[in-house]
Amino acid sequence: MxxxxxxxxxxxxxxxxxxxxxxxxxxxDRMILSELQRDGRMTNVELARRIGMSAPPCLRRVRxxxxxxxxxxFHAELDAAQLGWPVSFFVLVGLDSQKxxxxxxxxxxxxxxxxLQACHMLNGAEDFLLHVLAxxxxxxxxxxxxxxxxxxxxxLRSFQDIRTLSPHKGVPL
Amino acid sequence: MxxxxxxxxxxxxxxxxxxxxxxxxxxxDRMILSELQRDGRMTNVELARRIGMSAPPCLRRVRxxxxxxxxxxFHAELDAAQLGWPVSFFVLVGLDSQKxxxxxxxxxxxxxxxxLQACHMLNGAEDFLLHVLAxxxxxxxxxxxxxxxxxxxxxLRSFQDIRTLSPHKGVPL
DNA sequence: TATGAAAGTCGCTAACC
DNA sequence: GGTTAGCGACTTTCATA
Numbered sequence: 001m002x003x004x005x006x007x008x009x010x011x012x013x014x015x016x017x018x019x020x021x022x023x024x025x026x027x028x029d030r031m032i033l034s035e036l037q038r039d040g041r042m043t044n045v046e047l048a049r050r051i052g053m054s055a056p057p058c059l060r061r062v063r064x065x066x067x068x069x070x071x072x073x074f075h076a077e078l079d080a081a082q083l084g085w086p087v088s089f090f091v092l093v094g095l096d097s098q099k100x101x102x103x104x105x106x107x108x109x110x111x112x113x114x115x116l117q118a119c120h121m122l123n124g125a126e127d128f129l130l131h132v133l134a135x136x137x138x139x140x141x142x143x144x145x146x147x148x149x150x151x152x153x154x155x156l157r158s159f160q161d162i163r164t165l166s167p168h169k170g171v172p173l
Numbered sequence: 174m175x176x177x178x179x180x181x182x183x184x185x186x187x188x189x190x191x192x193x194x195x196x197x198x199x200x201x202d203r204m205i206l207s208e209l210q211r212d213g214r215m216t217n218v219e220l221a222r223r224i225g226m227s228a229p230p231c232l233r234r235v236r237x238x239x240x241x242x243x244x245x246x247f248h249a250e251l252d253a254a255q256l257g258w259p260v261s262f263f264v265l266v267g268l269d270s271q272k273x274x275x276x277x278x279x280x281x282x283x284x285x286x287x288x289l290q291a292c293h294m295l296n297g298a299e300d301f302l303l304h305v306l307a308x309x310x311x312x313x314x315x316x317x318x319x320x321x322x323x324x325x326x327x328x329l330r331s332f333q334d335i336r337t338l339s340p341h342k343g344v345p346l
Numbered sequence: 347t348a349t350g351a352a353a354g355t356c357g358c359t360a361a362c363c
Numbered sequence: 364g365g366t367t368a369g370c371g372a373c374t375t376t377c378a379t380a
Contacts, residue, residue, distance in 0.1 A: 023255055033256070036249035040213050043373095045357055057364050059359070070255050073341065076209035077245040080344045082196055083206070090293070090302055092332075107338055114345040120263070121336040129263055129332060133344065159265075159302060163294040165280055168246065171253045171306065172287040218372060230349050232374070 023068065028053065030173045032061055033070065037170040040074040077168055080133055085115075087134035088164070091147060092126045094155030102152050103127065109150065115143060126155065196241065201226065203346045205234055206243065210343040213247040250341055253306055258288075260307035261337070264320060265299045267328030275325050276300065282323065288316060299328065 031051045035042060042050075048058035065071045080088065095102055103121065110116050110130060117131040130147075134140035148156055204224045208215060215223075221231035238244045253261065268275055276294065283289050283303060290304040303320075307313035321329055 025256075033249065033251060037251060038248070040247035040249045043357060044359090054365050055357080056359070056366085060364090068255070070252050072250040072252055074213035074247060074249055075211070075341050075343065076206065076213045076247055078206060078210060078344045079243050079245055082241070082243050083198075083344050083346070085344060088293075090295075111339055117342055117344075118340065119338040120261075120332075120334045121338070122263075122332045123335050124332055126332060129334070159293075159295045159297055159299060161293045161302070162296050165292040165294070166284055167291065168248050169290055170248065171251045171256050171258060171290075173256070216372060217374090227350055228372080229351090229374070233348090 023070070025070070029061060029065065032058065033065065033171075034173045036062070036071065036074075037173070084135060085133040087136060087140050088117075088161035089132055089134070089140060090159045090161060091128075091130045091132060091144065092155070092157045092159075093128040093130065093147060093153060094125065095127045095152045096154045097152055098127065106150065106152065110147075113143070115139075126157075131161075196243070198243070202234060202238065205231065206238065206344075207346045209235070209244065209247075210346070257308060258306040260309060260313050261290075261334035262305055262307070262313060263332045263334060264301075264303045264305060264317065265328070265330045265332075266301040266303065266320065266326060267298065268300045268325045269327045270325055271300065279323065279325065283320075286316070288312075304334075 028051055032047065035047055035050055044059045044062070045055045047062070048055040051058065062071070080086075093106070095106060106128065107119060107121075110119055110128075113132070115133045117133055118129075119131075120129040121127065122129055132140075132143055134143060144156070144158055147153060201224055205220065208220055208223055217232050217235070218228050220235070221228040224231065235244070253259075266279070268279060279301065280292060280294075283292055283301075286305070288306045290306055291302075292304075293302040294300065295302055305313075305316055307316060317329070317331055320326055
């Protein structure tokens with residue numbers, strides 16, 4: 001495979017909290033990200049071979065993508081059910097206030113839960129969407145009960161996750 | 174660090190579609206999974222060093238965990254916003270039928286979307302929870318409109334994801 | 347059945363073009 | 364972005380408990 005010598009670079013204006021910069025990613029960077037998103041343990045020489053480049057510049061690009069924060073990390077994807085967490089559910093939570101202090105207090109509490117898989121702050125009518133694991137139904141009920149008892153929590157709807165399709169689809173590239 | 178010579182093995186009965194087996198994982202396996210969940214690109218020697226074991230048996234354990242399906246894969250975690258997908262939202266979808274054919278048809282359609290990050294089948298009142306990315310608000314509206322126009326879709330609520338807290342917390346170990 | 351030591355192969359990565 | 368080269372990691376083989 002030979003590298004395309006004139007891949008057009010597509011620039012995105014990235015707005016951060018205290019900086020706004022232009023990310024220059026060419027087609028080669030995109031191929032690197034795509035491969036590493038699919039197989040994050042691939043060796044650098046294998047990655048370089050796949051994108052049609054020698055190893056050193058390929059490694060330099062990976063390092064750059066990590067430094068830019070485009071690559072946030074590498075993780076093993078585990079089977080929660082096999083590890084004793086067969087119950088997966090989502091909770092929509094509504095609070096009685098949207099003041100920063102109230103939101104942050106809620107976040108800090110649930111972030112401390114080992115069972116929490118993700119916590120998304122929403123706008124609209126509900127304030128948070130949580131993804132939580134449990135060992136069994138009783139454990140799940142205990143966690144939901146704990147949420148209902150939290151101060152400022154006024155609405156709570158939970159949804160049982162009975163099947164997750166194609167995990168880790170990843171960001172389109 | 175020295176390896177615990179008498180780590181109690183905890184067994185979980187794992188029910189699969191056509192098999193039910195007992196997973197034997199000891200504390201060493203758990204440490205391996207924890208480390209690889211945190212840093213999936215760690216070298217095997219570094220991993221072995223952290224869990225207090227020489228490299229060969231450590232590598233054999235990792236391979237075994239992959240073969241058992243406990244480790245499903247390794248993935249780079251990417252920053253969607255920096256890659257031109259700053260809009261993240263969730264959609265609760267209700268269908269007018271819960272027949273297998275209807276559910277599968279819905280799944281097959283949304284699975285084809287590159288913007289789809291996850292598709293969870295629910296029980297309860299709603300049938301699916303989707304996590305979707307978009308390039309901008311217009312793109313998001315287009316995707317939501319496409320869902321409303323799908324046959325059998327009778328309820329649809331979308332939630333804007335304005336902030337994700339601590340991504341990749343991982344399965345508790 | 348599992349670990350540990352040794353060794354050959356292969357990958358990583360700095361220095362330089 | 365490529366080449367080279369020294370070093371370190373990977374992984375097989377075999378010995379051991």
